[in-house]
Amino acid sequence: MLKRRTVLQAGAMTMVGSRLVRAEEEFRIDVPAEFSGRFVAFGSQVKRGVETAVDVWKSVRGETVGGHSISVTEHDVQSNNATTVSVMSQLINSDRCHVLIGPGGSDIGAAAVPPWKQAADRPVWIVPGVSTMVVEEQIGKVPYFFHTFPWTYHYHKMIVAGLKASIGTDKKVAIIHSDGAYGRAHIKYAVKYLQDAGFNIVAQELIRENAPDYTPSLLKLRPLQPDVLYTLVQTSDAILLAKQIFSVKLTAPYLIGTFQTTLPEWKAALGDVQAYWTGVNTYIPNQHTKADPIEPKLFPSSDDWEDAWRKRWNKEPEYMEVGAYASCMLALLAWRKPSPWIETRSPRPWLNRPTRPRWGTAGSNRATLRCIRLSRRCWTSSCRSRAINTPASSGIRPTGRTVNCCRGHRYRWLYFSSLLSTRC
Amino acid sequence: MAVFLQLIVDALLIGGLYALLAVGVSLGFGVIRIINFAHGELAMLGAYGAFWAFTLLGVDPLVALPGLLVLGYLGGLLLFRGLIQHVLRAPPLNQILLTFGIALVLQHIAVVLWTGDNRNVNASYALSTTEIGPVLVFYGRLIAFIAAACLIGGLIAWLRWTETGRAVRAVAQNRDAATLIGIDPDHAYALAFAVSCALGVAGGAIVSFPINITPFMGFSVLLKSIAIVILGGMGSIGGTLAGAMILALAETMLAFYVPDGAGWTDGVAFGMIVAILLLRPRGIAGQGLTA
Numbered sequence: 001m002l003k004r005r006t007v008l009q010a011g012a013m014t015m016v017g018s019r020l021v022r023a024e025e026e027f028r029i030d031v032p033a034e035f036s037g038r039f040v041a042f043g044s045q046v047k048r049g050v051e052t053a054v055d056v057w058k059s060v061r062g063e064t065v066g067g068h069s070i071s072v073t074e075h076d077v078q079s080n081n082a083t084t085v086s087v088m089s090q091l092i093n094s095d096r097c098h099v100l101i102g103p104g105g106s107d108i109g110a111a112a113v114p115p116w117k118q119a120a121d122r123p124v125w126i127v128p129g130v131s132t133m134v135v136e137e138q139i140g141k142v143p144y145f146f147h148t149f150p151w152t153y154h155y156h157k158m159i160v161a162g163l164k165a166s167i168g169t170d171k172k173v174a175i176i177h178s179d180g181a182y183g184r185a186h187i188k189y190a191v192k193y194l195q196d197a198g199f200n201i202v203a204q205e206l207i208r209e210n211a212p213d214y215t216p217s218l219l220k221l222r223p224l225q226p227d228v229l230y231t232l233v234q235t236s237d238a239i240l241l242a243k244q245i246f247s248v249k250l251t252a253p254y255l256i257g258t259f260q261t262t263l264p265e266w267k268a269a270l271g272d273v274q275a276y277w278t279g280v281n282t283y284i285p286n287q288h289t290k291a292d293p294i295e296p297k298l299f300p301s302s303d304d305w306e307d308a309w310r311k312r313w314n315k316e317p318e319y320m321e322v323g324a325y326a327s328c329m330l331a332l333l334a335w336r337k338p339s340p341w342i343e344t345r346s347p348r349p350w351l352n353r354p355t356r357p358r359w360g361t362a363g364s365n366r367a368t369l370r371c372i373r374l375s376r377r378c379w380t381s382s383c384r385s386r387a388i389n390t391p392a393s394s395g396i397r398p399t400g401r402t403v404n405c406c407r408g409h410r411y412r413w414l415y416f417s418s419l420l421s422t423r424c
Numbered sequence: 425m426a427v428f429l430q431l432i433v434d435a436l437l438i439g440g441l442y443a444l445l446a447v448g449v450s451l452g453f454g455v456i457r458i459i460n461f462a463h464g465e466l467a468m469l470g471a472y473g474a475f476w477a478f479t480l481l482g483v484d485p486l487v488a489l490p491g492l493l494v495l496g497y498l499g500g501l502l503l504f505r506g507l508i509q510h511v512l513r514a515p516p517l518n519q520i521l522l523t524f525g526i527a528l529v530l531q532h533i534a535v536v537l538w539t540g541d542n543r544n545v546n547a548s549y550a551l552s553t554t555e556i557g558p559v560l561v562f563y564g565r566l567i568a569f570i571a572a573a574c575l576i577g578g579l580i581a582w583l584r585w586t587e588t589g590r591a592v593r594a595v596a597q598n599r600d601a602a603t604l605i606g607i608d609p610d611h612a613y614a615l616a617f618a619v620s621c622a623l624g625v626a627g628g629a630i631v632s633f634p635i636n637i638t639p640f641m642g643f644s645v646l647l648k649s650i651a652i653v654i655l656g657g658m659g660s661i662g663g664t665l666a667g668a669m670i671l672a673l674a675e676t677m678l679a680f681y682v683p684d685g686a687g688w689t690d691g692v693a694f695g696m697i698v699a700i701l702l703l704r705p706r707g708i709a710g711q712g713l714t715a
Contacts, residue, residue: 036532038640040540179687206684210644212441212635215434216679217686219427236542236636243544247551247562269544269636273551 027068027335029054029328030075030095032087032112033102037079041265042104042320046128047074048313049324050101057332060297067338077103081111088115097123099331104129104320107181113138126331128323131155132185148327153189155258155280160193163228167254169198174226174252176217176241178233180209186232186258194230202226207233207241214241218248228254235260239269246273254278264316283319298329426558431676437565439672441631443665444572445645446652447579448623454659455596455616458508461523463624463649464642465530470496470628471637472538478545485545485632486571492629493622500621504614512613527642534639543637550633568630575626579619580661592616596659654697656708663709671696
């Protein structure tokens, strides 16, 4: 028969042992993202952002976070909804990960929601992309979900405000939207904000995702002679659409896209055809924003950060790379307090705290570090006017400032908006 | 009327491209009775070949076309000798899995080598247009159509008037009879497969300037090609041409005349295929290799 003392000793040793094991536990950052398939570009951007953040953290704060070594594991969701569900379920229910960062695309992000939502013990999930309202409607207010990116309506609120201020609302607008999740998610808000502003919407034309020919749809719009052509399609379709708009001589003076119009991919694909297109973005290089006053080494001035990025990756930073960097850095900061074990719930209050201006903008959510900008870019390599906006301020503030670039293009839409509450 | 003419011209030009992409699938199936599910990926490689020739060497896709044709032919020959000929007598499922596997491997190699970014060949004529009466003609598509027509014409001429072409047709019609008169069927198979691969690569090079190039473009090319081949009739070059034109016309008219019709184009195309399979399973021109 066991003595009481022996049982107590065994119990105490087990407790101490388990604490020791937990102290050696790695802080797991799992990145479920699109590393193959149609949205592969998003996955590689998220990966680069996270890897850079972890390396910067290690060089500034050492190899550990809160006393735990850091492990980053990428998981390929293959740009496929079913795979996304399976990967998320595995990470949440079996692997018991601490923080999830990714995916990037709206369709895939929406597919990732159910396994996370259904889990009893949810890890913190920070999404550096995904604008679809499906995600916000389902989990926007759920604790432990953080979103460092604008939602669909932010795009259109921003664009329409810019249009209204610069060209007035007595204009005819024709909308082209794709039949995929992206187009369907955006059309509602584009129409709402355009109508609320008083624009005359003369046509809403649906096009097929991945179609090789949009000419019939464009031919329908040509006789209407719209002043503004407002396109709601994803990048690959947008490139082909822009080419065909040029070819069919659909000469709307104002050509509006979303994020794609600021991407190097767009520039490379379209050359001069991309001139006169306007879009939004959460990050544009060369803005000369100051370093974060509290964490200047983790969030240095944009010039320093961009220089380091270019040296490391030999390329300009993309918006989702910046988003993934910020998301990962926030996760590391949230768990920075030394702790013998990793508690997935403790950092939430910190993540939800109001923020001071960091990287150019203030926000009601710590995870919202950036802004959304309406810009037209001149892509001529020698031209320095390629990224234009105004100093940071809160709210939408059209400035009306005019800049002439090297090609004589007049850039008049210089707007800057702090999108404060991306988590809503 | 002007709009209707415009739509007809657009549909014809698009139909020519569809035909070129589908004709290789049709030839491959007509002779060796294997549907090559990697055909779309071969077109993707052709498009990348044209892109890199244009970007790195400044060579126009049309100038690069003969070289890409030869590369496609040699690649097809290698593929046949290395892999395809081992499943010639295997169950159809094995053949499908093999070619599908090849497609996946090629796609992932392309992602690793060139990333998933969109690429475009911005040749000077790619976006130019001219107005002929009330009709706007895209130079890029017109040039692509002419190139496609030349290649399809060359294929028909080869099948009809050359000894090797006739040998391929003979094997397609009756392998045993062809063997009896001294034709080597394995050689004919290899030749037909290599030519179908070369056509796929050439098709990709030609569509490199009207459409976007990505590692994932192959699947939609394959899907459309198979739809056309079923519509036109497996193994019939003439049927494939007719199928391509019908599909292009149906898509264009639907997109213009039906509200939100552009969203239904794929559905209607596949609806037509279902109807053909139910009412006339041999397609428009049926089995057998007819030029």
